[in-house]
Amino acid sequence: MDRVRAIAHPSLALIKYWGKAEGGINLPAVPSLALTLGGLSTVTTARLADRDGMVLDGVERTDTKVLAFLDHIRTRTGSTARFWIESVNDFPTAAGLASSASGFAALAAALWALIYQDEPDPGELSEWARLGSGSACRSIFGGWTAWRARSPRAEPLWPPEFWPEVRVVLFVVNAGPKPLGSREGMGLTRDSSPFYSAWVADAPGLFDAALDRLASQDWDGLGAVMRRSYLRMFATMLGADPPVVYWLPASVRLIHLAQRLRDEGLRVWETMDAGPQVKYFCLEDQLEAVLKAVRDTVGPLEFRIARPGEGVRVEPCD
Ligand code: PMV
Numbered sequence: 001m002d003r004v005r006a007i008a009h010p011s012l013a014l015i016k017y018w019g020k021a022e023g024g025i026n027l028p029a030v031p032s033l034a035l036t037l038g039g040l041s042t043v044t045t046a047r048l049a050d051r052d053g054m055v056l057d058g059v060e061r062t063d064t065k066v067l068a069f070l071d072h073i074r075t076r077t078g079s080t081a082r083f084w085i086e087s088v089n090d091f092p093t094a095a096g097l098a099s100s101a102s103g104f105a106a107l108a109a110a111l112w113a114l115i116y117q118d119e120p121d122p123g124e125l126s127e128w129a130r131l132g133s134g135s136a137c138r139s140i141f142g143g144w145t146a147w148r149a150r151s152p153r154a155e156p157l158w159p160p161e162f163w164p165e166v167r168v169v170l171f172v173v174n175a176g177p178k179p180l181g182s183r184e185g186m187g188l189t190r191d192s193s194p195f196y197s198a199w200v201a202d203a204p205g206l207f208d209a210a211l212d213r214l215a216s217q218d219w220d221g222l223g224a225v226m227r228r229s230y231l232r233m234f235a236t237m238l239g240a241d242p243p244v245v246y247w248l249p250a251s252v253r254l255i256h257l258a259q260r261l262r263d264e265g266l267r268v269w270e271t272m273d274a275g276p277q278v279k280y281f282c283l284e285d286q287l288e289a290v291l292k293a294v295r296d297t298v299g300p301l302e303f304r305i306a307r308p309g310e311g312v313r314v315e316p317c318d
Helices: 064-077 099-116 122-132 182-192 196-215 219-238 249-263 284-298
Strands: 003-008 011-015 032-038 042-049 053-056 059-061 082-089 144-147 155-158 166-172 269-272 278-283 302-308 313-316
Touching: 003 099, 011 099, 011 196, 011 219, 011 269, 032 166, 032 196, 032 302, 042 099, 064 082, 064 099, 064 122, 082 099, 099 122, 099 313, 122 155, 144 196, 155 196, 166 284, 182 219, 196 219, 219 269, 219 278, 249 269, 249 278, 249 284, 278 284, 284 302
Parallel strands: 053 082
Antiparallel strands: 003 042, 003 313, 011 032, 032 144, 042 082, 053 059, 144 155, 166 278, 166 302, 269 278
């Protein structure tokens, strides 16, 4: 195969990764638990070339994270190849919708196919993807995934069919790029937030609780733990100096609305990442009611609907 196409989906964490451990590239200080989101995709084509280059969403760019990633893969494999990469996201890039997770998962899979001309070892491929962006190691696998503290790779927990009724609505509060990347935000939090050590100490308990609720398909139990995880993550960010503040007024409105909907009997649970977007988790039978409530209360907002999705896949292309 001279040219390959890889398709990957974002990994949305219920239990958040925020903070890198010392002594490795993107090793997590805390465990995370995530769902791979079918319905949002990165499609990456790659081929061998005379020089490294990248076109993202139709625009040629010099992306230092991507160039460093290519170097890591060459060092790891002994390859001397250069790569031309074209990548398209069908959702806003770098806005806190996990485009780096699907982007590096797709890129890792494409490079594996070009270098080895063979099926990947999923665990090893997860390690490759992590070198580009931590959360990308989870996007290698479909369905529900775990990434343990200090582990170089993620692991699959349950496939998408485990809970097919789960829906995620991703509200695009602001489609522009976020002001501060997750890497910088994590560094600032670790180096200056007095709450960071408490966050790291507390996270394993949330992870264990979430795993337990997920295994027994306890929706509201899982949602309550998920909410604690994202709010504690933001609490530690707010303690950084200067503070890391990703929320916008519409983000806060959606957080309050989720609480009101729960009070009214809808089983909807929200989460957020390194950006202003808010993601609602609900079950299929309440999806329409949730969308109507948002329309009626917040007004028209761009949104995407996702469901449990598949892991990365590669296909030859002409
Ligand atoms: O791995 P990164 O750099 O994409 O960071 C992901 C950080 C969060 O989205 C906030 C949490 C997570 O676990 O995905």
